[in-house]
Amino acid sequence: MDELDPLIHAPKRLRIMTVLSTAEVEFSRLQERLGLSAPDLSKQMRQLVDAGYVEARKTGKGPGSTTWYKLTRQGRRAYDDYLATLRRLLDGASAS
Amino acid sequence: MEDLERTLQQVERDRLETYVGGPWQRIPWWYTLGFAVAGAGAMMTLGIETKWLGVVAAVVTALLIGALAGVSVRKAGAVPRLRTMPSPLRRIMVGYWVVAMAGIAVILLWAFTTDTARPFVWAGAMYFALVVVVGSVTDVLFRRRARRLAIEAGIEHG
Numbered sequence: 001m002d003e004l005d006p007l008i009h010a011p012k013r014l015r016i017m018t019v020l021s022t023a024e025v026e027f028s029r030l031q032e033r034l035g036l037s038a039p040d041l042s043k044q045m046r047q048l049v050d051a052g053y054v055e056a057r058k059t060g061k062g063p064g065s066t067t068w069y070k071l072t073r074q075g076r077r078a079y080d081d082y083l084a085t086l087r088r089l090l091d092g093a094s095a096s
Numbered sequence: 097m098e099d100l101e102r103t104l105q106q107v108e109r110d111r112l113e114t115y116v117g118g119p120w121q122r123i124p125w126w127y128t129l130g131f132a133v134a135g136a137g138a139m140m141t142l143g144i145e146t147k148w149l150g151v152v153a154a155v156v157t158a159l160l161i162g163a164l165a166g167v168s169v170r171k172a173g174a175v176p177r178l179r180t181m182p183s184p185l186r187r188i189m190v191g192y193w194v195v196a197m198a199g200i201a202v203i204l205l206w207a208f209t210t211d212t213a214r215p216f217v218w219a220g221a222m223y224f225a226l227v228v229v230v231g232s233v234t235d236v237l238f239r240r241r242a243r244r245l246a247i248e249a250g251i252e253h254g
Binding site for chain 2: 014015019021025026028029033083087090093
């Protein structure tokens with residue numbers, strides 16, 4: 001039975017993973033693009049970082065510092081598997 | 097099942113948006129010009145005969161190129177991957193690199209084999225013209241194609 005990774009399947013995290021699958025992105029750009037509040041995005045990012053799907057990189061110091069995010073190899077594999085499963089489920093549904 | 101279909105549609109829109117939306121539009125207009133100047137400077141340093149001056153000039157142009165790259169990345173707030181870029185856009189980028197690299201190779205070959213006085217000054221000027229023309233054409237083609245893709249995907253309205 002195909003199962004979608006629940007950590008990725010949550011709508012906000014899926015959008016984050018999708019954006020990060022195409023680019024390394026800075027926190028405020030990610031926030032602006034997804035329309036999330038800073039605390040909400042931080043919470044989602046923490047879960048993805050803790051799962052080993054996303055890697056954070058800080059640049060600069062003090063108030064001008066920024067955090068950049070990108071998918072780890074594990075995260076990229078999990079995301080690709082997620083998409084493959086999603087497509088399989090949809091193909092299965094349209095075939096039956 | 098409709099939920100899953102909507103999920104997949106959202107995924108496809110989000111993937112596309114990296115390439116047709118914000119990051120590219122935030123890159124300043126003088127970016128191509130800056131790279132053309134820095135690259136031309138790098139090429140001209142090849143003709144400097146005083147060793148220490150050549151080294152200083154090379155370091156300065158390397159720093160300038162690094163600074164330009166840093167500014168553009170900071171402004172864009174994203175470093176998009178070429179691998180996941182939609183193929184119509186990837187073809188334009190690959191075309192740019194192929195034309196630019198071939199042009200640079202021809203210019204360098206000419207500079208190293210010609211009898212013209214100050215060949216690397218001329219080579220720098222040719223490089224500048226090459227990057228400005230090819231870079232500007234690529235920019236226009238890219239933006240036009242990106243806009244068309246955005247309209248097709250419903251991200252932007254025509």
